Amino acid sequence: MFSKLVKLLLIAVVSSAMLTGCGQSKVSNTQDPTTAGQKKNITIVTSFYPMYISTINVTKGIPGVEVVNMTKPQTGCLHDYQLTPEDLKTLEKANAFVINGAGMEAFLDKTIQQQPQLKIIDASKNLELLKDETGEENPHVWVSVSNAILQVQNIAEQLAVVDTQNAAQYKSNAAEYVKKLEALRDTMHKSLDGTKNKDIITFHEAFPYFAKEFKLNIVSVIEREPGSEPSPAELAATINTIKESHIKALFAEPQYSSKAAQTIAQETGAKVYTLDPVVTGEAKPDAYDAYIRVMENNLKILQEALQ
Known part of the structure; x- marks a missing residue:
């Protein structure tokens, strides 16, 4: 009687183990991304x-x-x-x-x-x-x-x-x-193509492609290397160019100091405006239209400066 009871218990344990093993295998396959066809991140x-x-x-x-x-x-x-x-x-x-x-x-x-x-x-x-x-x-x-x-x-x-x-x-x-x-x-293009005054002076070499697209003429660049102050000779040359060309607008950039542009403005009577090359900003998930907004603001500034 005792021997028969032990045999029954052994059969129950083995059966339980087999069922548990089958159950684990099934869950694993269900969670496999490849099997489930889920896209990877x-x-x-x-x-x-x-x-x-x-x-x-x-x-x-x-x-x-x-x-x-x-x-x-x-x-x-x-x-x-x-x-x-x-x-x-x-x-x-x-x-x-x-x-x-x-x-x-x-x-x-x-x-x-x-x-x-x-x-x-x-x-x-x-x-x-x-x-x-x-x-x-x-x-x-x-x-x-x-x-x-x-x-x-x-x-x-x-x-x-x-x-x-x-x-x-x-x-x-x-x-x-x-x-x-x-x-x-x-x-x-509708706003800028008809502008008669096409001559501009920019802060550094960020705007040649912009100028080419809208047919603007970059007469001089204040700082060819960002963050490098122009030499006295370079400042003097820019001042002379502005006086000879009767340019009324200088374009600085929000990413850099406008000290040199302000100095030139004081010597020539030209006004300093700010054009943004859309190079800095908060990397927010909802910044979809950030480039468009900055360019629209650049357009308003150019309309005022070149009128």
Whole structure:
């Protein structure tokens, strides 16, 4: 009797173990993302603010896609930017890194060396670049609305290759944003194309593409290298140019001190205005229209300055 009872207990334990094992296997398969057909999360890092704005528009409303801007809100153009340990940690989590290209991210070689698996999205791919008198290519392509449109399309096309599951949505979002940028460009052309006064003096080399698009003539540049004060000789030359050309407006940038521009204004009677190359700002998830808003404000300033 005792032996029969032991046998029954053993059979019950083995049966329970088999049922439990089957149950665990079933839950595991249900939770497997590949089996369930769930989309994987995608983290996209952008090099600085203008790339962030374009990228959040391209990725708008796509579940599982996160966009992170690498640099701080106050970071201007990346001419002399140095990678930080925090930047490298951010890039380690990235599936793709969206850059302006055209030589703007001088730190990129180091990034590629340390993150060889990182997919680089070059927003300036195949864009025609302007050169200064020394032959150096100007990377500020996004300041032209037409170039900003091409960059948005570039970002969408290259992300579609990296993340094929969301390819159609990237391209659809890009097309929607491009329509807004085209409307902005048309409005600016209607306001600026008929302006007789086309001569301007800018703060540094951020506006050649903008000037080319709207047929403005940059007579002189106050500081060719951002953050470098012009020499007395350069200041004197700019002052003479303004007096000879009867230019009434100087254009500083909100990212840099306008001290040199104010000095020139005092000597010439010209007025200092502010044009924003849309290079800095808070990387907020709802900053979709930040580029458009800044450009609309730039248009108002130009209308006042060039009338």
